[in-house]
Amino acid sequence: MPEPLLEVTGLSKSFGALHATDQVQLHVLEGETHAIIGPNGAGKTTLIGQLAGDLRPDAGRIRFAGEDITALDAPARSRRGFARSFQITSVYRDFSALDNVALAVQAHAGHSFRFWRPARGDEALRAPARAVLQQVGLGSRADVPAANLAHGEQRQLEIAMALATRPRLLLLDEPVAGMGAEESQRMVRFLAALKGRETIILVEHDMDAVFTLADRISVLVYGRIIATGTPAEIRTNPEVRAAYLGEE
Amino acid sequence: MRLGRRRIVLLGLVLLLAAVPPAATLLGQPFYVDLVRRVMIFAIAAVSLDLILGYGGMVSFGHAAYLGVGAYAVTILAVYGVHDGLLQWAVAIGASMLLALAIGAISVRTSGIYFIMITLAFTQMLYYLGISLDVYGGDNGMRLPMRSQFGGLIDLGNGTQFYYLVLGLLLLVVLLVRRLVDSRFGMVIRAAKSNEARTRAIGFSPYPYRLAAFVISGGLCGLAGALLVNHTAYLTPDFMNWTRSGDILFMVILGGIGSTVGPVLGALVLLLLENALANWTEHWQIILGPFLVLVVLFARRGLAGLLWPGEHDA
Amino acid sequence: MNLQLVLEQVLNGAQLGVTLFLMAAGLTLIFGIMNLVNLAHGSFYMVGAYLAVTFYGWTGSLVLGTLLALPATLAVGVVIEVIALRTLYERDHLDQVLATFGLILFFNELIAIVWGRVGLFTNLPDWLSGSVDFGAAFSYPLYRLVIIAVGIVVAGALWYMVTRTRLGMLVRAGASNRTMVAALGVNIRQLYTLVFGLGAGLAGLAGAMAAPIYAVQPGMGDAVLIQAFVVVAIGGIGSIRGAFAGALIVGMVDTLGRAFLKPALATLISAPAAQSAGPALASMLIYLLMAVVLALRPEGLFPARGH
Numbered sequence: 001m002p003e004p005l006l007e008v009t010g011l012s013k014s015f016g017a018l019h020a021t022d023q024v025q026l027h028v029l030e031g032e033t034h035a036i037i038g039p040n041g042a043g044k045t046t047l048i049g050q051l052a053g054d055l056r057p058d059a060g061r062i063r064f065a066g067e068d069i070t071a072l073d074a075p076a077r078s079r080r081g082f083a084r085s086f087q088i089t090s091v092y093r094d095f096s097a098l099d100n101v102a103l104a105v106q107a108h109a110g111h112s113f114r115f116w117r118p119a120r121g122d123e124a125l126r127a128p129a130r131a132v133l134q135q136v137g138l139g140s141r142a143d144v145p146a147a148n149l150a151h152g153e154q155r156q157l158e159i160a161m162a163l164a165t166r167p168r169l170l171l172l173d174e175p176v177a178g179m180g181a182e183e184s185q186r187m188v189r190f191l192a193a194l195k196g197r198e199t200i201i202l203v204e205h206d207m208d209a210v211f212t213l214a215d216r217i218s219v220l221v222y223g224r225i226i227a228t229g230t231p232a233e234i235r236t237n238p239e240v241r242a243a244y245l246g247e248e
Numbered sequence: 249m250r251l252g253r254r255r256i257v258l259l260g261l262v263l264l265l266a267a268v269p270p271a272a273t274l275l276g277q278p279f280y281v282d283l284v285r286r287v288m289i290f291a292i293a294a295v296s297l298d299l300i301l302g303y304g305g306m307v308s309f310g311h312a313a314y315l316g317v318g319a320y321a322v323t324i325l326a327v328y329g330v331h332d333g334l335l336q337w338a339v340a341i342g343a344s345m346l347l348a349l350a351i352g353a354i355s356v357r358t359s360g361i362y363f364i365m366i367t368l369a370f371t372q373m374l375y376y377l378g379i380s381l382d383v384y385g386g387d388n389g390m391r392l393p394m395r396s397q398f399g400g401l402i403d404l405g406n407g408t409q410f411y412y413l414v415l416g417l418l419l420l421v422v423l424l425v426r427r428l429v430d431s432r433f434g435m436v437i438r439a440a441k442s443n444e445a446r447t448r449a450i451g452f453s454p455y456p457y458r459l460a461a462f463v464i465s466g467g468l469c470g471l472a473g474a475l476l477v478n479h480t481a482y483l484t485p486d487f488m489n490w491t492r493s494g495d496i497l498f499m500v501i502l503g504g505i506g507s508t509v510g511p512v513l514g515a516l517v518l519l520l521l522e523n524a525l526a527n528w529t530e531h532w533q534i535i536l537g538p539f540l541v542l543v544v545l546f547a548r549r550g551l552a553g554l555l556w557p558g559e560h561d562a
Numbered sequence: 563m564n565l566q567l568v569l570e571q572v573l574n575g576a577q578l579g580v581t582l583f584l585m586a587a588g589l590t591l592i593f594g595i596m597n598l599v600n601l602a603h604g605s606f607y608m609v610g611a612y613l614a615v616t617f618y619g620w621t622g623s624l625v626l627g628t629l630l631a632l633p634a635t636l637a638v639g640v641v642i643e644v645i646a647l648r649t650l651y652e653r654d655h656l657d658q659v660l661a662t663f664g665l666i667l668f669f670n671e672l673i674a675i676v677w678g679r680v681g682l683f684t685n686l687p688d689w690l691s692g693s694v695d696f697g698a699a700f701s702y703p704l705y706r707l708v709i710i711a712v713g714i715v716v717a718g719a720l721w722y723m724v725t726r727t728r729l730g731m732l733v734r735a736g737a738s739n740r741t742m743v744a745a746l747g748v749n750i751r752q753l754y755t756l757v758f759g760l761g762a763g764l765a766g767l768a769g770a771m772a773a774p775i776y777a778v779q780p781g782m783g784d785a786v787l788i789q790a791f792v793v794v795a796i797g798g799i800g801s802i803r804g805a806f807a808g809a810l811i812v813g814m815v816d817t818l819g820r821a822f823l824k825p826a827l828a829t830l831i832s833a834p835a836a837q838s839a840g841p842a843l844a845s846m847l848i849y850l851l852m853a854v855v856l857a858l859r860p861e862g863l864f865p866a867r868g869h
Binding site: 301307357358360361365368369370372373376377380381382383490491494497498501531536537539540541543544548 | 860
Binding site for chain 1: 427428430431432433434435436439442443445446447448449450451452453457460
């Protein structure tokens, strides 16, 4: 098996007596779309926090592209090619959609101790940003303040910002959360088009999206990964059925 | 077009300010040249604070410290016979930046209540230091031995020449800050204020940028301090009194934070108001205090917010 | 430098520490539970002092004057909280800072209008103005010992309240996680008003006790307020324990520094240099200490959980 792009071993984090993350093992291969599912309270938020660099694990290792990134904070991980989107939309509400994406481009265009030239006139930032907006379907909404975008468009903006950093790995936290049926399908189609070109970790509740997009699925219950496998394997796994899928 | 309007307002303000000396001469009231010059000096301090406050979200209660350092730098050099204005003012700015670096290195990592408390505490520390330096006047302060000298170029003893110098510097500082705020550097600061988690997620570590903004802000305020001591011709540790930090904050809020001309308007209104009230009653603070409370509660966006509702400069 | 002088300064340090603790305890709880920056806390110190002196003048008894000043200051605190501060809880810190700064200006001027700018002077009653002898070699003013004793008693009472009573449990929980406390159905409004009033009362007590021995004048609370900020920054936000430790440390460092830094420096550098550097450095000492503590532990020494 080729070396995984992301390798998580023995990851654990407790809050007092609560084992939010319990010896989690995870391998994500390059080009794979790997979904993480689990019932509410399974510890997905804590796990994502540790993967993204917002939370420090109590134990365990995270290796990314062969490098141990366990001790690195979120900006450092982003600079190494780790991009994330937030479950609760987190964009720059006062800035336009284009400004938002341009900032993501700027973060990866060297240092920003440039004091003179207006950033909004800088084509080196604006052109790639426009291209990404076009790619996610927001091309016509570039100059709209993010706060005025529809909820679904804001979710798209989140993805755009992640893509604009030219990541090696996308960590998407419930990308279709709060979206209506049609918007969700559009997003799923978009993400499906990214398959193979991007490596994606998809944390989702929406089972349609998961089974459409995932190459492999890991199931998180009470902080532990109880099963990892292809969608078909997971669907028929008795433990998973018991813990999560119930009688469908 | 918003950009055009901003420029027009700034131009209008500059023209208005430039008209003060001839108008004052015409009316036989030279006092107004002094008053408005003082306003403009504080406007420079307010603009410097707005850089980190309005755009960076950093509530510093410590800007009086840089006023003080700038003033002390000029005075101390003058005491030792160094009167060259360019050198003095360069030292004033440099010393302020160093102080801001030292204070910032500790406080910029913190946020919220801690940041306010710490900046306030350090200002007080400098105030006590100033009081205890008997050789430079202790808590009575001392006369400035000689105003900063600029060869034959400009005579700070001439009220009108000094006035126009200050006006020119104010304009320069306003344009400089505007440039900074629109640059890549400025965008990081503003992004970190708008949404820190998002800023970290896309790959920025806000700390170095915030610290740099803090240092620049301190330096500009140090320039205001150098100007102030030349204006009063008298050095006093009162420049570093923490209530003066409050005054500057008040100006920024009154004018509207995060706007180009806001701090200038704020300084103008506050100081003119203080002057008018003080002429009326010695207990003017009892009016000013609640006025401030009301501004905070009901006119949060300041004058810029009232004049141009619904617009941000962001 | 002899043992008597050292003992005297240590006790002075303890006395300053007690005053700072009374200020800082209220401040840290208000910060921790209500997330409110209150610059006007020093004004309660001032109000307590002025009221105590006034009531002392009316009743002829210092004890009675102080005891009356406490609930009066608490009442002032509650009134201010209800009228001016309630809307500030939801606002950001900048708004709180500016609004409470406005309150300081208002209070300082109000006091000046009612009592004049010169300040009040008051004498200690005879029974409190003596000294206590510790053996033949050392004696110390009785009143300052009383202040220390009152402070320790109040600290003990606060500790008891916070750790053993239901109210104290709410206070501690609120300091760690106020959303949770609200979610549990506790009347947050009342809790806030209570905590604020308590803080104001403590500050008033500090001011009342300080009145006979320090200058009672408009603006007297400002310097103490900033020292209280230093205490809270060092001790950590939200915990009484932190306030106590911080207050004691700051009180000792400041007092001993002012007393002994100059002579200590004089042994290292020339006397005239020590003459000017000594007091300058001594006045900066507690702020430098704060800088060091924060550089090593940015949350302070004993912050409440969750800060």
